[in-house]
Amino acid sequence: MTRSAPLSRRTALKLAGAATLPLVHIRTAGAAGKLAVGFWDHWVPQGNEVMRSQVKAWADKNKVDVSLDFIASSGNKLLVTIAAEEQAATGHDILQFPTWEVQNHSGKLEPIDDVVGRLEAKYGKLDPYFEYLGKADGHWRAVPTSSGTQYKGPAARIDLFKQHCGIDLQAMYPAKPVHTPESDNWTYDTFLKAAEQCAKIGKPFGIGLGTTTDSVDTAGSICAAFGVQFVDAKGKITVNSDNTRHLLEYMKKLVPFLPKNVYSFDDATDNRMLIADQSALIYNPPSAWAVAVRDAPKVAEQCWHFSPTPLGPAGRFVPMLVFAWGVWSFSRNKSAAKDLLEFLMQRENVQARCSVVYGFDIPPFDSMLDFDIWNTAGPPVGTVYNYPLRPFHQATRWITAMPAPPQIAVQIYNQALPCNMIAKVTQGGQTPDQAIAWATSELESYVG
Amino acid sequence: MAEGTISITALPAARIPARRSPMRRWLGHRSTMGFLMALPLIAVVGGLVVYPGIYAIALSLMDRRMTHFVGLHNFARLLERNTFQLVIFQSCLFAITAVVLKAIIGFALAHLMHNIPTRKQRAFRGFLLIPWVIPLALSTLVWWWLFDPSYSAFNWALNKIGLASVPWLGQPWWARFCMIWVNTWFGTPFFMIMYLAALKSVPEQLYEAAAIDGASAIQKLYLVTLPMLRNVISITVLFSLIVTFANFDIVRILTNGGPLNTTHMFATYAFQIGIQSGDIPLGAAVSLFMLPILAIASYFILRGITQRSKDAY
Numbered sequence: 119m120t121r122s123a124p125l126s127r128r129t130a131l132k133l134a135g136a137a138t139l140p141l142v143h144i145r146t147a148g149a150a151g152k153l154a155v156g157f158w159d160h161w162v163p164q165g166n167e168v169m170r171s172q173v174k175a176w177a178d179k180n181k182v183d184v185s186l187d188f189i190a191s192s193g194n195k196l197l198v199t200i201a202a203e204e205q206a207a208t209g210h211d212i213l214q215f216p217t218w219e220v221q222n223h224s225g226k227l228e229p230i231d232d233v234v235g236r237l238e239a240k241y242g243k244l245d246p247y248f249e250y251l252g253k254a255d256g257h258w259r260a261v262p263t264s265s266g267t268q269y270k271g272p273a274a275r276i277d278l279f280k281q282h283c284g285i286d287l288q289a290m291y292p293a294k295p296v297h298t299p300e301s302d303n304w305t306y307d308t309f310l311k312a313a314e315q316c317a318k319i320g321k322p323f324g325i326g327l328g329t330t331t332d333s334v335d336t337a338g339s340i341c342a343a344f345g346v347q348f349v350d351a352k353g354k355i356t357v358n359s360d361n362t363r364h365l366l367e368y369m370k371k372l373v374p375f376l377p378k379n380v381y382s383f384d385d386a387t388d389n390r391m392l393i394a395d396q397s398a399l400i401y402n403p404p405s406a407w408a409v410a411v412r413d414a415p416k417v418a419e420q421c422w423h424f425s426p427t428p429l430g431p432a433g434r435f436v437p438m439l440v441f442a443w444g445v446w447s448f449s450r451n452k453s454a455a456k457d458l459l460e461f462l463m464q465r466e467n468v469q470a471r472c473s474v475v476y477g478f479d480i481p482p483f484d485s486m487l488d489f490d491i492w493n494t495a496g497p498p499v500g501t502v503y504n505y506p507l508r509p510f511h512q513a514t515r516w517i518t519a520m521p522a523p524p525q526i527a528v529q530i531y532n533q534a535l536p537c538n539m540i541a542k543v544t545q546g547g548q549t550p551d552q553a554i555a556w557a558t559s560e561l562e563s564y565v566g
Numbered sequence: 567m568a569e570g571t572i573s574i575t576a577l578p579a580a581r582i583p584a585r586r587s588p589m590r591r592w593l594g595h596r597s598t599m600g601f602l603m604a605l606p607l608i609a610v611v612g613g614l615v616v617y618p619g620i621y622a623i624a625l626s627l628m629d630r631r632m633t634h635f636v637g638l639h640n641f642a643r644l645l646e647r648n649t650f651q652l653v654i655f656q657s658c659l660f661a662i663t664a665v666v667l668k669a670i671i672g673f674a675l676a677h678l679m680h681n682i683p684t685r686k687q688r689a690f691r692g693f694l695l696i697p698w699v700i701p702l703a704l705s706t707l708v709w710w711w712l713f714d715p716s717y718s719a720f721n722w723a724l725n726k727i728g729l730a731s732v733p734w735l736g737q738p739w740w741a742r743f744c745m746i747w748v749n750t751w752f753g754t755p756f757f758m759i760m761y762l763a764a765l766k767s768v769p770e771q772l773y774e775a776a777a778i779d780g781a782s783a784i785q786k787l788y789l790v791t792l793p794m795l796r797n798v799i800s801i802t803v804l805f806s807l808i809v810t811f812a813n814f815d816i817v818r819i820l821t822n823g824g825p826l827n828t829t830h831m832f833a834t835y836a837f838q839i840g841i842q843s844g845d846i847p848l849g850a851a852v853s854l855f856m857l858p859i860l861a862i863a864s865y866f867i868l869r870g871i872t873q874r875s876k877d878a879y
Binding site for chain 2: 197201222330377378379382394525529532533545562
């Protein structure tokens with residue numbers, strides 16, 4: 119008969135320590151471990167530096183060995199990385215997910231309701247826009263972040279609008295929290311008149327109908343303002359409507375005042391037009407202005423940003439692109455990952471990051487819209503005050519193809535359906551009904 | 567020794583060689599060594615070509631979430647899409663037009679080069695190879711700048727002589743022309759160098775004999791040069807057709823499939839659907855559509871080569 123060796127005190131202590139190790143990660147990452155993080159490579163280098171220092175501070179405090187990569191979005195490198203890691207079920211613990219990617223990969227993302235819940239309790243409820251893109255199967259799958267999140271509302275020339283369109287942009291959207299009567303007059307009819315005036319002086323609006331995100335975002339915002347809905351929330355195709363016909367008739371009037379090459383615009387064409395003093399208005403975050411500050415100061419000092427797009431029959435819909443941080447379900451250090459994300463989304467850290475990127479980054483929480491950067495950035499000072507959407511703007515955050523089910527909406531978005539539908543009429547010479555019939559057949563293949 | 571006695575003398579023990587193990591015998595075969603030396607390449611081809619190909623076929627038969635088998639549903643869905651029908655048309659138009667142009671221009675250049683004295687040929691050969699040597703993505707970026715809506719050097723030159731700017735990438739047929747042009751510019755040196763090498767292998771006596779028979783230059787081309795080069799032409803056309811069909815860089819950089827989806831190819835459409843729209847199985851189905859088209863083209867071209875080879879014997 120064999121007898122097992124008695125348990126020594128040392129062995130008992132070791133076993134007890136190992137058994138309690140998982141319990142330590144319930145809320146804090148107090149135990150050592152490793153974390154691999156992949157964030158978006160910000161176009162402002164200082165943004166990456168501040169992020170790196172914040173992550174290091176957290177890592178040092180929590181004794182976690184963090185490796186931080188910055189992955190560029192140019193060349194779709196970030197998209198490809200996300201797709202590859204999901205397929206391989208290995209890679210980073212945390213990745214940054216642009217716009218639709220949370221929905222595209224929700225099946226492999228760890229539910230993060232706890233982190234979002236605590237952040238909402240502290241900083242206020244998130245807009246339904248963020249839920250549309252960040253929640254799947256009733257659970258938050260990623261934390262909306264400020265890093266890279268942007269509006270794509272108008273950025274226009276103060277001097278050209280004043281001189282040729284009779285519109286004082288700084289009076290319409292001043293750098294203070296006030297709703298002005300002039301802003302009520304910022305409608306699509308005013309927009310059309312201004313477009314005509316600016317085209318006459320050789321500085322047309324730099325609005326594209328291409329295949330890239332700038333064009334799709336702008337077209338989607340105009341469609342929404344006219345009450346055009348491609349697919350409803352239940353997945354029913356609703357594009358065949360009088361609203362759509364009304365929109366297409368409007369675009370037939372607008373497009374002749376846009377550049378002839380409007381159908382080949384990419385995401386940088388409008389930026390280059392503004393910087394080169396070739397356009398009076400583009401739809402863009404402040405990145406073009408920031409480059410103009412360096413390369414074309416005389417143009418930069420005449421730029422004024424205001425996210426509220428023109429008022430249409432259905433309202434104002436401001437194109438927004440959100441980035442979110444998600445934790446893969448195959449991560450081996452989920453509690454540490456969630457702790458890091460919650461730390462990075464604390465107000466002081468968000469403010470530190472926003473302050474070094476010319477106010478480009480937009481926090482997802484309205485309570486964080488009082489950062490000083492939007493008051494002080496310039497020249498001209500106040501140019502980005504109305505860049506973050508504020509309650510008195512009376513506008514709605516929007517992404518093209520809302521409120522279609524996300525797996526259908528992402529196809530509408532990525533295949534530039536709104537732009538192509540409009541181009542069928544304005545370039546292809548089709549009637550609105552023909553264009554709508556084409557859009558319907560495309561949507562049937564997305565829905566089917 | 568008594569009569570009738572048989573004397574047996576023991577022979578010295580023969581040297582029986584030790585038997586080699588089966589493994590050593592197997593390793594000793596030349597075919598085995600050849601296989602082992604090719605094994606790294608076989609592993610690379612298997613890992614980077616065969617496995618992804620089989621995986622792509624498996625993916626194309628799954629639903630969007632990659633959880634259920636749906637058979638050929640993805641392929642049927644694609645054929646219903648007007649955009650995909652355009653993709654098939656554009657891919658064939660692009661590939662066939664570009665390959666024909668490359669073959670004709672490459673053939674003409676090879677002939678011109680062949681008639682330059684050998685000493686001076688080297689410089690021209692090097693110069694004409696430059697488009698093929700520069701990384702395609704880089705050279706396409708330069709072409710994109712030449713066609714750019716705001717800063718096009720071509721439009722600047724046209725404006726200088728009083729002509730209107732051309733919407734190079736903004737109008738469907740101009741955009742298609744630009745794509746075909748860039749691909750032709752890039753791929754012609756490959757054809758030129760292959761045909762030049764083939765021309766140098768045509769026996770001079772054939773041309774002498776043709777000259778004696780009174781053949782003109784055009785007759786020599788049709789009756790001597792082309793028949794001798796037919797297999798090389800077939801192989802280069804097949805190779806270029808496959809590569810051009812699967813082109814991604816030029817479309818992605820120049821037009822991203824626009825305007826109005828009129829320049830999308832299989833590869834870019836597969837990327838847009840699979841990676842950007844998150845429907846990887848549907849994207850895999852798009853890319854697999856190339857397979858039957860290219861398989862048919864390969865069959866007929868290779869059959870011609872095989873028949874000509876048999877006739878030669």
